[in-house]
Structure formats: structure tokens, C-alpha cells
Amino acid sequence: xxxxxxxxxxxxxxxxxxxxxxxxxxGRVNQVHSIEALVRGPLGTNFExxxxxxxxxxxxxxxxxxxxxxLSNICxxxxxxxxxxxxxxxxxxxxxxxxxxxxxxxxKETAKHGLALHRFTVEIVEHSPTRNIxxxxxxxxxxxxxxxxIALDDVGLGQSxxxxxxxxxxxxxxxxxxxxxxxCVDPKRRAVVESVATLADALGSSVIAEGAESLGDLGxxxxxxxxxxxANVLCPALPAQELLATGxxxxxxxxxxxxxxxxxxxxxxxxxxxxxGKHSQPQQEAKEAAGKVLTLSAAQTM
Amino acid sequence: xxxxILILDDDEQxxxxxxxxxxxxxxxxxxxxxxEEAQTLLAHFPYSVAITDLRLNxxxxxxxxxxxHIREMSLxxxxxxxxxxxxxxxxxxxxxxxxxxxxxxxxPLADLVHLIGQLTGGAQA
Numbered sequence: 001x002x003x004x005x006x007x008x009x010x011x012x013x014x015x016x017x018x019x020x021x022x023x024x025x026x027g028r029v030n031q032v033h034s035i036e037a038l039v040r041g042p043l044g045t046n047f048e049x050x051x052x053x054x055x056x057x058x059x060x061x062x063x064x065x066x067x068x069x070x071l072s073n074i075c076x077x078x079x080x081x082x083x084x085x086x087x088x089x090x091x092x093x094x095x096x097x098x099x100x101x102x103x104x105x106x107x108k109e110t111a112k113h114g115l116a117l118h119r120f121t122v123e124i125v126e127h128s129p130t131r132n133i134x135x136x137x138x139x140x141x142x143x144x145x146x147x148x149x150i151a152l153d154d155v156g157l158g159q160s161x162x163x164x165x166x167x168x169x170x171x172x173x174x175x176x177x178x179x180x181x182x183x184c185v186d187p188k189r190r191a192v193v194e195s196v197a198t199l200a201d202a203l204g205s206s207v208i209a210e211g212a213e214s215l216g217d218l219g220x221x222x223x224x225x226x227x228x229x230x231a232n233v234l235c236p237a238l239p240a241q242e243l244l245a246t247g248x249x250x251x252x253x254x255x256x257x258x259x260x261x262x263x264x265x266x267x268x269x270x271x272x273x274x275x276x277g278k279h280s281q282p283q284q285e286a287k288e289a290a291g292k293v294l295t296l297s298a299a300q301t302m
Numbered sequence: 303x304x305x306x307i308l309i310l311d312d313d314e315q316x317x318x319x320x321x322x323x324x325x326x327x328x329x330x331x332x333x334x335x336x337x338e339e340a341q342t343l344l345a346h347f348p349y350s351v352a353i354t355d356l357r358l359n360x361x362x363x364x365x366x367x368x369x370x371h372i373r374e375m376s377l378x379x380x381x382x383x384x385x386x387x388x389x390x391x392x393x394x395x396x397x398x399x400x401x402x403x404x405x406x407x408x409x410p411l412a413d414l415v416h417l418i419g420q421l422t423g424g425a426q427a
Contacts, residue, residue: 052343060338
């Protein structure tokens with residue numbers, strides 16, 4: 001008899017970690033601020049897509065199990081990434097609420113892979129109301145005490161509400177792409193983003209905007225004081241080796257300002273621009289892949 | 303664009319035999335072995351036809367549960383109940399849930415293909 005999908009997911013090798021840089025916008029020379037670890041399901045299946053994978057996981061009420069498996073896989077894959085970058089990992093609020101030992105597991109798992117706890121930010125994902133708030137807060141406090149920072153994911157959508165902002169004291173608000181895409185041409189979206197930025201500032205948090213699709217949106221974010229952005233147009237989520245091959249993490253600085261993008265030139269890792277022809281084939285391919293995405297963003301603004 | 307078919311059956315060999323056959327005819331076919339898997343796929347993809355067994359003992363639920371779920375989500379998906387059980391009350395209950403066809407196992411593949419063609423408005427994909 002075939003194993004259930006859930007059983008398959010829990011076995012090694014079926015969940016695929018991907019890593020996407022979060023940039024700090026700073027004019028012409030920008031900086032990789034941190035890296036979000038994302039997970040894809042079994043390759044070649046419908047569940048490779050993260051939205052489908054985690055929809056299934058939530059229908060099975062298996063978030064605690066799968067979050068643990070994800071963390072193990074991410075830690076294993078993140079070992080090769082430079083240690084000067086922070087790592088963001090997603091954890092369901094329900095996992096934190098149902099599994100009082102999650103913080104201890106987190107500490108043990110990261111230690112097993114030699115990854116310092118202070119490098120991590122836990123992004124709390126909440127798709128349904130959290131029933132056991134005391135247990136969730138206990139886990140958050142334990143994580144924070146060990147140096148982990150906290151982010152609230154999907155702010156503006158679903159259950160990431162004002163109460164969570166007060167209860168979790170997030171270091172970061174992850175602003176959902178819904179509010180970011182089209183920001184530059186939509187005064188209503190602009191009003192929402194501005195209000196979130198003001199609120200985050202008042203609460204001592206920073207905003208990370210997800211999903212910008214155009215230069216205009218990036219410009220609007222900068223104008224509104226949102227400096228941290230994560231977007232496929234800047235760099236898609238890639239396997240660790242491919243991300244390393246882009247060169248983006250070597251100096252941590254990258255140029256992709258408006259002028260460069262508009263001219264169709266891809267983001268260039270600072271200090272790595274004269275290494276023409278010296279990349280290995282996979283490095284060159286990964287770089288070209290990132291370049292195509294960046295070029296696309298320029299084309300979209302025309 | 304070819305029609306998409308969802309097959310829910312806990313008989314893995316049978317489900318994948320159907321998948322291979324229908325795929326060769328140009329349909330896009332997904333198989334699910336449990337309710338949540340099927341519900342997830344239904345939430346993300348538009349299916350022209352769903353084929354489900356009624357008694358899925360290994361999975362711990364009845365196919366009627368999926369039939370109800372599909373009808374709540376979409377009136378456009380045609381539902382074929384394929385079952386080894388022909389009890390009149392079972393058939394009656396299935397039909398009351400707006401099932402489009404009630405087919406007894408075993409049934410020749412050619413008949414099933416013909417039925418899918420009828421339900422999707424074409425002879426084949």
C-alpha cells in the first residue's frame with residue numbers, strides 16, 4: 001500500500017529548502033540583509049508549490065510535524081551559507097501553540113548543525129486562530145531569550161492581526177505582497193503600507209515588504225521608509241548552492257538601482273564585476289537566471 | 303487546454319492505471335489517496351471530472367464526503383462514482399448529492415473514457 005503523502009513528506013529528502021535574500025534598499029548600492037528559508041514539496045508533483053504543500057499540511061493539522069521536518073532540512077542545507085547572514089524560517093503559530101517543546105527542539109536542531117541561534121529569525125505564520133496563546137508566547141519567549149528574533153508573517157492578511165502584534169512583539173512585520181504589488185499606482189495600497197510602516201515604527205519593529213514586482217513599487221517602498229524588501233524580481237528563491245553561485249552573498253552588497261535595472265543590466269555583486277568568464281557553468285547559469293528576472297522587472301516598468 | 307481529471311481511489315494500482323490511460327488520451331490527471339489530498343488539489347486546480355470510489359476503507363472515510371465537498375466548491379466539476387458496491391440505497395444517496403454518473407466496478411476502460419467524453423462535452427480530450 002502506498003504511503004500517505006504526509007508520511008512521505010516526513011521522510012528525508014522530499015522537502016526541498018530554497019533560500020531567498022532580503023535586501024536593504026539603500027540607493028545605488030544595496031545590501032543583503034538576511035535570507036529567508038523557504039520549502040518546496042516533492043519535485044515534479046503538484047505539492048512542489050509551497051501554497052499547495054502547506055494547504056495540505058494545514059488540512060491534515062500536521063503543522064507541528066512538518067515544521068520540525070522543515071527546520072531540520074533547512075538547517076542541513078544552510079550549513080554552507082556564509083555565517084554573516086541572518087536566516088529566517090517560517091513556523092506556524094499553531095506549532096508554537098501546540099508544541100510546548102518547540103523552542104527546545106529549535107535550539108537542539110540548530111546546534112546539531114553548528115548554526116548560531118542569534119542568526120535566526122522565526123517568521124510566525126498564522127492561518128487560523130491560535131488556540132493556545134500561553135504556550136505560543138512561552139515558545140516565543142524561550143526563542144527570544146536564546147537570541148532568536150521574531151517576525152510576523154503575512155501582515156495585513158488572515159490572522160496576523162493587531163493582537164498578534166502586541167502579544168508577539170515582533171522585530172519585523174512581513175508585509176504581504178498583496179499590498180505591495182501595484183503600490184506605485186494605487187493610492188489606497190500606498191495608504192495601507194504607510195500606516196503599517198508607521199505602526200511598525202511606533203512598536204519598534206521594522207517592515208519587510210514582500211513581492212514587489214516593479215521598479216515603481218520598489219521606489220514607492222523606499223519613499224515610504226520601507227527599506228527591507230524581498231522580491232523575485234531582485235532574486236528568486238534558490239537552492240543554497242545556486243544562491244551561492246550568484247555571488248550575491250560574497251560581498252553582501254549588490255547594485256541593482258533603478259538606473260541599472262532600467263538599462264537591463266542585472267544586479268551585480270559589488271567587487272565581483274570583473275570576474276568575467278571565471279564562473280563555473282552552474283554559477284554562470286544561476287547568475288543569468290537572476291539577471292533575467294531583473295531584466296524582466298525593468299521591462300515591466302515600460 | 304485539456305480537461306483535468308481527479309481520481310480518488312485507495313487502490314493505488316487501479317488509480318495509476320487509469321491515470322496512465324487517460325493521460326495518453328490527452329487528459330491532465332491527478333491521483334489522490336486521501337480526502338485532504340483531494341480537497342487540496344480541488345482548491346488549487348479546476349477539474350472537469352472527479353472520479354471517486356465510494357468506500358475508501360484504507361483512508362477511513364467514504365467517497366460521499368468528497369462528493370459533498372466537491373459540490374460545495376464547484377457545480378462545474380462532473381462527478382463519477384466508481385464503486386464495487388451496488389447497493390440501491392448507496393446509489394440513491396450518491397445521486398441525491400448530484401453525482402453525474404454511478405458506475406459499478408469493474409467497468410471496461412473504454413466505457414469510462416466514453417463517459418468522461420460525454421460529461422466533458424467531447425468524445426475525448
